[in-house]
Amino acid sequence: MIAMHKTTTPLKSGLIAAAAALALAGCAVGPDYVKPKLDIPASFKEDGRWKTAEPQDAMPRGDWWAVFQDATLSQLMDTLNRQSPTIAQAEAQYREAQAALRQAQAGLFPSLSANASKSHGVATPGAGAGATSGYNLGLSASWEIDLWGAVRREVEAGKAKQQASEAQLAAIRLSSQTQLATAYLQLVVTDMQLANLRQSEKLLADTLQLTRNQYAAGIVGDDVVASAESQWKTAQAAVVDKRLTRAQLEHAIAAQLGQAPASFALPPASQQPHLPQIPAGLPSTLLERRPDVAAAERNMAAANAQIGIAKAAFFPTLTLGASGGYRGSTFADWVTLPNRIWSVGPSLALTLFDAGLRSAQTDQAIAGYDASVANYRQTVLAALQGVEDNLSAQSLLKEEADMQRAAVAAAKRAETIAQNQYQAGTVAYLNVLSAQNARIAAENNLWTVINRQYTGSVALIAALGGHW
Secondary structure, three states: OOEEOOOOHHHHHHHHHHHHHHHHOOOOOOOOOOOOOOOOOOOOOOOOOOOOOOOOOOOOOOOHHHHHOOHHHHHHHHHHHHHOHHHHHHHHHHHHHHHHHHHHHHOOOOEEEEEEEEEEEEOOHHHOOOEEEEEEEEEEEEEEEOOOOHHHHHHHHHHHHHHHHHHHHHHHHHHHHHHHHHHHHHHHHHHHHHHHHHHHHHHHHHHHHHHHHHHHOOOOOHHHHHHHHHHHHHHHHHHHHHHHHHHHHHHHHHHHOOOOHHHOOOOOOOOOOOOOOOOOOOHHHHHHHOHHHHHHHHHHHHHHHHHHHHHHOOOOEEEEEEEEEEEEOOOOOOOOHHHEEEEEEEEEEOOOOOOOHHHHHHHHHHHHHHHHHHHHHHHHHHHHHHHHHHHHHHHHHHHHHHHHHHHHHHHHHHHHHHHHHHHHOOOOHHHHHHHHHHHHHHHHHHHHHHHHHHHHHHHHHHHOOOOO
């Protein structure tokens, strides 16, 4: 800076330098971002193996869980969206990314500062003895011209990071919702299984009482009673095991809602939620709906901007500065024209030697971009795989469930025949025991398939980005 009091020639020079700098500021070093092209199929491989659901125009697109037509699930989702600690953390991180973007944008504008001070000191012997006072009032401005686009690349990176954080928030919200829906639907299936197991336990208790009566009458031996009692105890153990499963699912739901398990309880489910058939749409639209894909793409754009920031470090920085104010030895004539001071002028700075630091930073930025491209491609492939997997599951599990229902019906019929024959004395109790085991196993297999159907439906909705 050059301190001036009267002449304005340096001021004109500073303005000329500023105009020249602004003319140069249109360029930005580093590559401009271009979204990579991907080889996306025209349709899903498993697209034709299931029946497309009927349109539901009245259903809100955001409330994807409404397809299960369960009021309790909808209430839990409302609580989750308001109270989930995981979602709250992601929202705070999104606000952090917004603030970081505003910080980067502030670099495009000049900074202005003011100062005022009063000082006391002792004069030098040559100037006479006694204390002296000084009063200062100043205003200064500084502006680093973005000649090479470093600040603009920082804004570009900040904007991409903000958008990535927004997409990440959507991904975490969707993930939390799918985890809650999966846990709740599994709890409902567990309640249905518990009802069936308790019914089986009651039937086995009745059979045990029948064998005890027959043993008392001398019709059967003690081995038959022991077998019936073993079967009944096994059914009781199965009920206890399912109760444990239900308790753990209920605890998991409470934690997802941000509540202590001790203060949370769900009544036993009285009906089975609707099991939807979900259309997939086109693979190209999948990439527009998946928040994790969007986050990966935005992170790639941010990494690309980092290359420009690193390359801009090789070029000099130009800063325009100006300051003005008053300086006086007495308070009375402090703010007067003779005591006015000001300065204006450009400042140019360039790092001449850094032992390869800037080259290493550029290489690091390029490697980071390459890694983000690979991550984006992998995210897209994982998204396509997730849809294909769950489309297959939706179709094949439906076939398996139909077959398993037929197996349950046949097992119940065989059990009824065996019990009638046993009561008539035409077959041994071993036949009844075998039929009961077959029926219980068939029912358990059916509920396992239904549980997988619910889980697969939620996973398919998540794979499609939460709506269609």
